[in-house]
Amino acid sequence: MIYLREKRDLLAIGHAALDYIIQVKEFPQPNSSTAINNMFTFYGGAAANVAVVGSSLGLKTSLVSAVGGDFQGSDYQKQLQKLDINTQDMIVVENDKTPTAFVLTDENHDQIFYFYWGAAEKFKESEAPQNAIKSVRAVHLATGDPQFNLKCGKVARSEDKLISFDPGQDLHMYSRQDLERVLKLCDILFGNHHEIKRILKIINMDIDALREYGPSIVVKTMGINGSFIYSQEETKVEAIVREPTDPTGAGDSYRAGFLKAYLQGESLEKCGKFASAVASFVVEVEGCQTNVPNLEMVKVRMQEI
Amino acid sequence: MIYLREKRDLLAIGHAALDYIIQVKEFPQPNSSTAINNMFTFYGGAAANVAVVGSSLGLKTSLVSAVGGDFQGSDYQKQLQKLDINTQDMIVVENDKTPTAFVLTDENHDQIFYFYWGAAEKFKESEAPQNAIKSVRAVHLATGDPQFNLKCGKVARSEDKLISFDPGQDLHMYSRQDLERVLKLCDILFGNHHEIKRILKIINMDIDALREYGPSIVVKTMGINGSFIYSQEETKVEAIVREPTDPTGAGDSYRAGFLKAYLQGESLEKCGKFASAVASFVVEVEGCQTNVPNLEMVKVRMQEI
Numbered sequence: 127m128i129y130l131r132e133k134r135d136l137l138a139i140g141h142a143a144l145d146y147i148i149q150v151k152e153f154p155q156p157n158s159s160t161a162i163n164n165m166f167t168f169y170g171g172a173a174a175n176v177a178v179v180g181s182s183l184g185l186k187t188s189l190v191s192a193v194g195g196d197f198q199g200s201d202y203q204k205q206l207q208k209l210d211i212n213t214q215d216m217i218v219v220e221n222d223k224t225p226t227a228f229v230l231t232d233e234n235h236d237q238i239f240y241f242y243w244g245a246a247e248k249f250k251e252s253e254a255p256q257n258a259i260k261s262v263r264a265v266h267l268a269t270g271d272p273q274f275n276l277k278c279g280k281v282a283r284s285e286d287k288l289i290s291f292d293p294g295q296d297l298h299m300y301s302r303q304d305l306e307r308v309l310k311l312c313d314i315l316f317g318n319h320h321e322i323k324r325i326l327k328i329i330n331m332d333i334d335a336l337r338e339y340g341p342s343i344v345v346k347t348m349g350i351n352g353s354f355i356y357s358q359e360e361t362k363v364e365a366i367v368r369e370p371t372d373p374t375g376a377g378d379s380y381r382a383g384f385l386k387a388y389l390q391g392e393s394l395e396k397c398g399k400f401a402s403a404v405a406s407f408v409v410e411v412e413g414c415q416t417n418v419p420n421l422e423m424v425k426v427r428m429q430e431i
Numbered sequence: 432m433i434y435l436r437e438k439r440d441l442l443a444i445g446h447a448a449l450d451y452i453i454q455v456k457e458f459p460q461p462n463s464s465t466a467i468n469n470m471f472t473f474y475g476g477a478a479a480n481v482a483v484v485g486s487s488l489g490l491k492t493s494l495v496s497a498v499g500g501d502f503q504g505s506d507y508q509k510q511l512q513k514l515d516i517n518t519q520d521m522i523v524v525e526n527d528k529t530p531t532a533f534v535l536t537d538e539n540h541d542q543i544f545y546f547y548w549g550a551a552e553k554f555k556e557s558e559a560p561q562n563a564i565k566s567v568r569a570v571h572l573a574t575g576d577p578q579f580n581l582k583c584g585k586v587a588r589s590e591d592k593l594i595s596f597d598p599g600q601d602l603h604m605y606s607r608q609d610l611e612r613v614l615k616l617c618d619i620l621f622g623n624h625h626e627i628k629r630i631l632k633i634i635n636m637d638i639d640a641l642r643e644y645g646p647s648i649v650v651k652t653m654g655i656n657g658s659f660i661y662s663q664e665e666t667k668v669e670a671i672v673r674e675p676t677d678p679t680g681a682g683d684s685y686r687a688g689f690l691k692a693y694l695q696g697e698s699l700e701k702c703g704k705f706a707s708a709v710a711s712f713v714v715e716v717e718g719c720q721t722n723v724p725n726l727e728m729v730k731v732r733m734q735e736i
Binding site for chain 1: 453455458459461463465466467470528531533537542543545546547549
């Protein structure tokens with residue numbers, strides 16, 4: 127019997143996480159306590175962010191993350207299901223928790239970050255989700271586990287999928303060799319300006335050499351300063367600037383927007399503009415998966431560029 | 432139509448909370464991050480602890496806490512239901528969260544505490560749960576809100592219920608007047624040695640004067656040094672000392688044990704010994720509602736005294 131999977135557009139691989147945003151008057155000294163003024167929880171994790179925004183833009187997305195037993199039946203899972211994101215290949219670690227980030231902010235806007243890796247520790251010993259990869263057009267490798275990303279990238283390459291890669295804040299977790307391996311097999315590299323600079327330094331190449339070596343498209347995002355898209359030519363795209371309440375999630379939503387337009391066959395410039403317009407919504411409200419626009423909303427805002 | 436409630440033994444009033452126990456290598460400086468080595472979540476809150484332990488010991492318990500919309504359908508709620516704890520009068524604040532405590536511990540065993548009051552802010556504007564109070568034999572006023580405790584205490588007094596009171600770490604939240612009012616109407620006061628000392632100082636009385644004024648029984652717990660029960664006479668009860676993995680929850684489980692024995696008509700000495708035996712289980716394992724013994728287990732261990 128052959129089990130036929132529904133074809134999907136985009137598989138995002140990497141973290142789904144819970145973000146706790148905790149506001150305090152001041153950070154307490156050891157062996158003292160403080161009241162929390164405000165606490166918000168948000169759904170996050172770079173791969174989940176891309177899947178959610180992609181889905182809202184009309185892509186059929188799938189998500190492979192490592193989550194805890196707490197995820198099953200959770201509101202987060204229900205939210206992903208409501209968005210018709212295929213989660214059947216998620217790695218569920220019954221006796222651990224979904225990765226969790228605690229971001230504490232005091233009244234001076236200083237921040238302290240605590241990250242709980244939790245279930246995501248199990249990425250490295252997990253097999254690449256062959257069927258999930260086979261059933262999509264494109265695979266996006268987000269923050270998660272370098273080894274797992276590499277495994278998934280190899281399968282995706284052998285299946286001739288479009289592969290995008292965004293190591294993000296995990297860049298330091300990649301050995302030079304692993305980084306080179308993933309770069310070699312991907313088609314599109316995403317990074318902010320710090321990350322792209324650092325990648326070029328690690329592999330000791332310039333953009334052109336990198337594009338020869340691996341990704342034929344390199345997308346460098348620079349927040350309110352817009353983005354550069356490097357391919358045969360160099361395209362600068364302006365950001366659509368909104369009062370940025372909360373820049374977290376901007377990068378992931380840009381990536382989802384870019385991939386949506388790219389998979390639709392748009393020009394790179396159009397991809398960048400579309401991506402900028404998508405990101406401009408997400409920064410308006412706190413959280414990475416909040417104020418996510420649909421296709422119509424993005425089209426209206428794109429006319430501003 | 433008259434709605435007849437099932438009679439219950441004990442109503443615990445005050446916090447139900449979620450406790451996050453977070454272990455890190457060291458506390459990060461502002462604007463830096465650290466990985467969490469281990470993270471455990473436990474069910475807690477003093478009132479919920481008493482209800483849970485009481486239920487395990489065979490009391491029919493009810494619980495009135497202020498919880499968030501996240502509580503409904505949560506594993507915590509299911510756990511309380513499984514223990515047959517009546518939660519029908521819980522104060523559910525849809526658009527806020529269940530009170531949450533974050534306890535961060537570094538490798539030097541230094542700790543930082545963050546408390547999120549959340550839904551419990553709504554205690555003060557809530558009415559006393561008349562029907563819940565009427566349907567029980569005894570009411571335990573735990574940490575929560577001083578005004579709400581006072582309101583509930585007044586109803587319980589007018590209904591001639593047995594009232595126990597344990598202000599715990601909330602002691603500083605009571606004005607002298609409110610403290611005096613609650614003390615005046617309660618029958619049993621619980622506190623650790625620091626708290627009893629502080630109460631006597633605030634109201635400027637000694638134990639005998641306090642017992643004349645309000646609670647005829649004062650129970651002072653002293654961790655591994657046992658407890659003192661002050662009534663017409665003074666009774667010292669030894670602790671049953673186990674390797675204390677985690678002393679949190681010891682006090683609440685002692686109170687639940689004491690009330691179980693007291694409602695059964697046992698002598699005060701027996702109440703104290705029973706309570707000590709109950710607490711000796713709870714300290715063996717991390718968490719306030721973990722390793723909770725049943726009646727048989729307590730009876731076996733009591734033979735050690």
